[in-house]
Amino acid sequence: MKLTSIAYALIGSAIAQAAFAQASAPPSRADVKAETKAAEKAGKLTPAGEGTAPAEAPGAKSTKTRAERKAETMTARKEGKLAPAGTRPDYPKDSKSPGAKTKAEAKAEARAAVKARETTPAGEGPGAPAK
Numbered sequence: 001m002k003l004t005s006i007a008y009a010l011i012g013s014a015i016a017q018a019a020f021a022q023a024s025a026p027p028s029r030a031d032v033k034a035e036t037k038a039a040e041k042a043g044k045l046t047p048a049g050e051g052t053a054p055a056e057a058p059g060a061k062s063t064k065t066r067a068e069r070k071a072e073t074m075t076a077r078k079e080g081k082l083a084p085a086g087t088r089p090d091y092p093k094d095s096k097s098p099g100a101k102t103k104a105e106a107k108a109e110a111r112a113a114v115k116a117r118e119t120t121p122a123g124e125g126p127g128a129p130a131k
Contacts, residue, residue, distance in 0.1 A: 027035075039045050062069075076082050101109070113119050123129075 036045070064072075073082070110119075
């Protein structure tokens with residue numbers, strides 16, 4: 001009697017395990033493709049090469065038409081209020097530092113130094129190989 005009840009318990013647990021294994025089976029390829037298409041249409045996929053999830057689209061729409069925005073941009077452009085493309089706001093507008101020279105000034109200074117023999121001839125500097 002004990003043997004039969006143990007056998008029934010073993011058979012019952014085997015059936016339960018089989019049913020549980022089927023319930024937790026991984027989704028099929030078609031299921032995964034369908035989920036991916038749905039997420040793509042909803043805009044919930046992370047764009048390729050980006051590490052963060054896409055931000056939620058703002059709910060408020062623009063109050064201006066495209067023509068109004070273009071007109072504002074053209075006005076700002078004519079007034080010189082637009083920053084050139086690729087500029088940094090924290091970068092100084094005058095890239096010439098107080099001690100900087102123009103290209104022409106640097107050339108003239110170099111020519112004068114060569115003429116006055118104040119330059120080191122090629123191959124004779126401190127890093128030149130020994131003769």
